[in-house]
Amino acid sequence: MLRTRGETIRELKSRGFDILVIGGGITGACVARDAALRGFECACVEKNDWAFGTSSRSSKLIHGGIRYLEMFDFKLVFEACRERRQLLLNAPHLVYPQPFTFPIYKGDKNGIFMIESGLILYDMLALFRNVRNHKMYLHDRAMELEDGLDSDRLKAAGVFYDCSTDDARLTLAFALSAIDAGAKCASYVEVVGLLRERGRLCGARVRDVLGGEEFDVEARVVCNAAGAWGDEVCDLDEPGAPKKLQLTKGSHIMVPRGRARTRNALPIVSPTDERLMFVIPRGHFSLIGTTDTYYHEDLDHPYATKEDVEYILEAVNHSLPRSRVDTGDIISTYSGLRPLAMQEGGEDVAASAVSREHRIYEGRSGLLTIAGGKLTTARSMAEEMVNMAARKLSREYGAKAESGCRTKDNPILGTPAPDTEARVRALAGKLRFDDDVLAGLLKQGTDALKVLALVDGDAALAERLAPEIPHIKAQVKFAVEGEMAHTVDDFLVRRTEIYYHAPDQGLGVAGEVARIMGEALGWDAGETKRQVEAYEKTVELSRQYCA
Numbered sequence: 001m002l003r004t005r006g007e008t009i010r011e012l013k014s015r016g017f018d019i020l021v022i023g024g025g026i027t028g029a030c031v032a033r034d035a036a037l038r039g040f041e042c043a044c045v046e047k048n049d050w051a052f053g054t055s056s057r058s059s060k061l062i063h064g065g066i067r068y069l070e071m072f073d074f075k076l077v078f079e080a081c082r083e084r085r086q087l088l089l090n091a092p093h094l095v096y097p098q099p100f101t102f103p104i105y106k107g108d109k110n111g112i113f114m115i116e117s118g119l120i121l122y123d124m125l126a127l128f129r130n131v132r133n134h135k136m137y138l139h140d141r142a143m144e145l146e147d148g149l150d151s152d153r154l155k156a157a158g159v160f161y162d163c164s165t166d167d168a169r170l171t172l173a174f175a176l177s178a179i180d181a182g183a184k185c186a187s188y189v190e191v192v193g194l195l196r197e198r199g200r201l202c203g204a205r206v207r208d209v210l211g212g213e214e215f216d217v218e219a220r221v222v223c224n225a226a227g228a229w230g231d232e233v234c235d236l237d238e239p240g241a242p243k244k245l246q247l248t249k250g251s252h253i254m255v256p257r258g259r260a261r262t263r264n265a266l267p268i269v270s271p272t273d274e275r276l277m278f279v280i281p282r283g284h285f286s287l288i289g290t291t292d293t294y295y296h297e298d299l300d301h302p303y304a305t306k307e308d309v310e311y312i313l314e315a316v317n318h319s320l321p322r323s324r325v326d327t328g329d330i331i332s333t334y335s336g337l338r339p340l341a342m343q344e345g346g347e348d349v350a351a352s353a354v355s356r357e358h359r360i361y362e363g364r365s366g367l368l369t370i371a372g373g374k375l376t377t378a379r380s381m382a383e384e385m386v387n388m389a390a391r392k393l394s395r396e397y398g399a400k401a402e403s404g405c406r407t408k409d410n411p412i413l414g415t416p417a418p419d420t421e422a423r424v425r426a427l428a429g430k431l432r433f434d435d436d437v438l439a440g441l442l443k444q445g446t447d448a449l450k451v452l453a454l455v456d457g458d459a460a461l462a463e464r465l466a467p468e469i470p471h472i473k474a475q476v477k478f479a480v481e482g483e484m485a486h487t488v489d490d491f492l493v494r495r496t497e498i499y500y501h502a503p504d505q506g507l508g509v510a511g512e513v514a515r516i517m518g519e520a521l522g523w524d525a526g527e528t529k530r531q532v533e534a535y536e537k538t539v540e541l542s543r544q545y546c547a
Contacts (some may be wrong), residue, residue, distance in 0.1 A: 002179065002482055009208060011217045017043045017184070018399055019389050020204060020219035022191050024048075025055035026167070026375055026489055029174035029185075030382035030407070036181035036408070038386065039402025040393070043217055044175070044183055045206055047190035047229075048300075049490045051171035054227050054485040055375065056494050057336025059252065059278060059290050061164035062095050062376045064126060065356065067276050070117050074125065076357055079124035079454055084163055087376070088131075090411045091170060093445045097131040098164040098280070099264040101146050103319075105153040112136070112156050120156050126385060134160040146263055148320045156184035158324045159264065164280065166443055167375055169495035172483060173445075174378075177413040194222065194236050194367070199515045201237070210486060220397055221389045228337040237367045244361055244371045246342050247296070249287045251304035251335040252289030253312055254500050259329040260286040260316055269321035270311060277315055283439070285501055288316050292486075295337055304333035332500045333542050341372035341547050360385060364394065367522040379407055414445030424448045431455065431462050436470035440496065444475075451478045464508040471496050476513050479541050480520040486515050488531040490537055490541070505539045 003011075003521045019035045021028045024046025032044035032348060046052070062083040065073070087095040104115050109191045119134035137160070143149060143267075149157070179185050192207035195216060203218040224233045231245050252323075280287040291308050309327065316325050335439035341359040358373035358381050368388055383405045393399040427449075428438045441448040454474040455462045461474035479485035479495040491513055493499040498506040510532045518528045 001255070002176075002484075005186060005188075005484070005486070008184050008199055009189070009215075011184050012043055012045070012067065012186060012189070012206075012217050015041075016203075016218040017041045018219065018393055019043070019221050019386075020045070020217055021223045021225055021362055022174060022204065023225035023226045023227055023229070024050045024171075024185070024187055025053055025225065025514060026051065026171045026378040027055075027370060027373065027381055027385075028176065028223075029171055029178055030378045031223055031225050031370075031385050032183040032185060033174055033178035033181055034379075034382045034386040034405060034407075035389065035409050036178055036183040038404070040386075040390075040399075042178070042183040043219065044178060044185040044188045045191060045217070047209060049187050049487065049494055050505075051482065051494055053229070053299075054336045054339065055171045055253075056117060056168035056383070057250070057334050058167045058375050059250070059280065060164055060167050060279075060282065060287060061098070061162060061280065062165050064130075064164075066118070066122055066160070067372070068356065069121060076377075077122070078125045079380060080374060081122075081130070081264060083377050084381065085126070085129055086408060087165075087170075088163060089454060090409070091165075091415060091416070093166045093314040093416055094170045095163050095172060098162050100160050100162060100278075100299060101142075101262070101266050102158045102160065103146070103149050103154055103266070104158070105144065105150065106155055107153070115156075115158055119160050122160060131161040132159050146266065148261060150319070150321050162265075162281070164265075165375075166497070169443060170375075172494070174416055175413045175484070180413045188486060191226075191233060191236070194233075194365075196365065199365060203369055212360040217448075219433075220399070222367050222391050223385055223389060224245070224367055224383070225264040227339045230339055230369055230371055230519040232299075234363065234367070234369055236363055237363050240361070242342075244342055244359075244369060246314050247299075248292050248338045248340060248342045249295040249302055249308075249322045250290035250292055250314070250338060251308035251333065252287055253304065253309060253330050254282075254332045255286050255288065255325055255329045256284050256331070257281060257284050258319070259325050260288060260320060260323050260500065262286070262320070266319070268315045270315040271318045272311065272314065277312065279316060279320070283436075283501075288312055288325075291534065292338075299337065303338055303541045303544045304334040304335050305343060306545045308335070309333065316348075323411045327546060330545075331503065332505055333545055334500070339371060358384075360388060362388070368392075372515075383407065414447050416442075416445050420446055424452070427452045434470065435474075437464065440475070441471055447478070447482060450482060451475055454478060465498075465504075466502075469498055469502055469506070469509060471498065473512075473516055476516040477520060486521070488535045491517065492535060493538065497544075499539070505542065507536065507539055512536045521533055 018040040021044040035042040188209040195203040
């Protein structure tokens, strides 16, 4: 049974911890889970919702990073390929195979031999244990695979495999897994100061964002996994300390699949600067991005500018000349910030060339800060972070872990049992749910059965939120009771992808979502109205490119 948020906050106030994790993105959630599984008393706080920042604004890929081969970053590619395989095994309902078609055109700087050599190396770095090994196709067969390619320029194409994911749900699953392992995790709890005793960190001063109260969380080791906000946490520890992060912004657009239709995910190249991007099929939609530019503005509200959108549209129309995608086709946009480890040379280095390798720093007061990395490698990054924390706990406090790292071959909470899908399909069939509703339920893993159990108690919860939206009212209620959703944004943006896919980005159902959540959370009419207005501002931000 998931503890209520109030119960968790009471525990944060009343006891000390071995490890306090700051940040509820994919890295922080993985650190909390790893620490708890080793037997450490662990707390994790996040100032917004789980995956609010970078971890819900990625390209939704779990990938080895084929473009990093060109940078000779073989170590990163090997690590990412290894972790991709582990995620396929440990989260099969959220991580699934995604084929890519890599076209080779006349005049490209890398010809057929070089591309095939790269794909062979990619297979080798995955130890030939990817979903499938690559295949090469000459012009005619390649055009059969992807008839939208530029036939006049095309020479051949390679097909290789990576994976797609629901990044927000994957992060949530790791946070719930951390709680299941014993970690005390609370969202909407912001760190406003750090506690010291004889010059060493001993916890943090935090503020309950929803209730307004401030209190202390005591801990022997503090791990800063705040992502793009990592330098802000470091400033609380050492004001004026050298920056550890280089932030770059990645913007994406979502369009109907028919407007940029590809069979597989497709690399596209900007004619402006030859930067690689992707068109990624996501059901009835195509996700296109991402940009990569240095960022120095508001960390909480990055958005796709008119220039970002024009850059993406130019690239997709250059690579798929028959598509003619324009701004009228765009359903939604979003931008995320990459918290990359600071590189020598600073911004003289092209943003896209900054390494995605991670680094861990230890401050003079003992603060451990992790910078850089990728969604794909969060588990192994967390393992390294907890290894350092464990050594500190042993050396300075004599506290020993009960075991070593246990996350590598450990399925996340909610991973379906062999009969889960059949049971969900049978129950959904009795309720006459469409396939699109069923697909959303299956992403919830074993929790889909709990959602359907709510329908048993109240038949009205089986109703769709709207005819064009493939989610039922029971999912809203369960998001509050079982998935730590506290705002309308939490549900529409991160528990589902309604914000990305609905023709009106969910504005038409925001009121009903607020009503259902309000009943569960005790909102009055004023708070219910405020929640809808806050969501309207979120949607407005995604449309700034056409303002």
